[in-house]
Amino acid sequence: MTTKSDQLLRFKVISLGNVNVGKSCLIKRYCEKRFVPKYMATIGIDYGVTRIRIRNYDIRMNIFDFSGHPLFYEVRNEFYRDVQGILLVFDVSNRRSFESLESWLTEMKKELSLHSNGHKSSVIVFVIGNKNDLKRTVEENEAKLWANVRGYQYFETSAATGTGVQEMFDNLFSVLIDTNENGGVLPDTTLPNVNFTIEQVEAINRLRNNKDNFERLGLKHSCTKEDVLAAYKRLAKLLHPDKSEAPGSEDAFKLLLNAKTELLNRFDK
Ligand code: GTP
Numbered sequence: 001m002t003t004k005s006d007q008l009l010r011f012k013v014i015s016l017g018n019v020n021v022g023k024s025c026l027i028k029r030y031c032e033k034r035f036v037p038k039y040m041a042t043i044g045i046d047y048g049v050t051r052i053r054i055r056n057y058d059i060r061m062n063i064f065d066f067s068g069h070p071l072f073y074e075v076r077n078e079f080y081r082d083v084q085g086i087l088l089v090f091d092v093s094n095r096r097s098f099e100s101l102e103s104w105l106t107e108m109k110k111e112l113s114l115h116s117n118g119h120k121s122s123v124i125v126f127v128i129g130n131k132n133d134l135k136r137t138v139e140e141n142e143a144k145l146w147a148n149v150r151g152y153q154y155f156e157t158s159a160a161t162g163t164g165v166q167e168m169f170d171n172l173f174s175v176l177i178d179t180n181e182n183g184g185v186l187p188d189t190t191l192p193n194v195n196f197t198i199e200q201v202e203a204i205n206r207l208r209n210n211k212d213n214f215e216r217l218g219l220k221h222s223c224t225k226e227d228v229l230a231a232y233k234r235l236a237k238l239l240h241p242d243k244s245e246a247p248g249s250e251d252a253f254k255l256l257l258n259a260k261t262e263l264l265n266r267f268d269k
């Protein structure tokens with residue numbers, strides 16, 4: 001007798017991210033429980049199937065492992081069709097690979113809307129900071145914030161030691177099943193709970209990461225006193241610690257106050 005619990009589910013998952021971040025190794029670590037230190041670039045796309053039993057479902061997971069090389073874009077773009085899960089991977093020891101995530105998102109969103117035929121997208125994206133066995137140049141909090149504020153969960157892994165790999169894939173299957181049971185729409189419970197915006201996070205980062213007070217406020221050196229006051233007003237509203245729940249608002253607000261005072265003094269000299 002066939003019951004719901006005997007159901008065969010097929011999922012399609014793809015891997016994205018710069019060359020050399022460890023996409024193939026992560027998949028190999030999960031599927032074959034091993035790690036190969038020698039780098040073998042993926043040429044175009046690798047394909048593999050893995051079968052798992054979870055919550056009494058029989059799952060067939062089709063994994064398309066993409067090359068991160070821009071040369072292979074034309075090959076990759078065909079394979080976004082009908083995708084349900086995306087592993088967006090960067091290397092925590094390579095800051096540039098983190099900074100490239102935005103352009104991977106742009107490619108992904110463009111391709112998904114091309115293939116979705118107007119349906120509401122319910123593709124699950126996991127952002128993965130791999131190689132966390134190495135000396136990091138991207139902090140966990142920064143990456144988590146980047147992912148969460150865009151509505152994606154964040155995981156850290158090491159394909160070399162195996163840390164976090166099983167947990168990340170278990171979570172992925174769990175969310176894929178929840179989505180399937182929810183009629184193909186991502187349940188709210190699978191989304192990170194954030195009460196702040198990308199605009200707030202970017203304003204905080206700009207205040208923190210710049211030494212120059214004009215740049216902290218997003219202004220040019222040629223700006224007027226009125227520009228300073230207007231930028232201050234806008235940012236104060238955005239980051240006031242009584243209103244903003246974005247992490248780091250309080251310190252950023254102090255930086256903002258100091259920057260404003262220092263800049264106004266210059267104009268009054
Ligand atoms: P492309 O296929 O070219 O896009 O690269 P990829 O993202 O698939 O990278 P791949 O998995 O081939 O790994 C690249 C290199 O990083 C290899 O030399 C791996 O051995 C190494 N590597 C992968 N994961 C880890 C990790 O977690 N820690 C360390 N230390 N090295 C890793």
Ligand code: MG
Binds near residue numbers: 025067
């Ligand atoms: Mg590869």
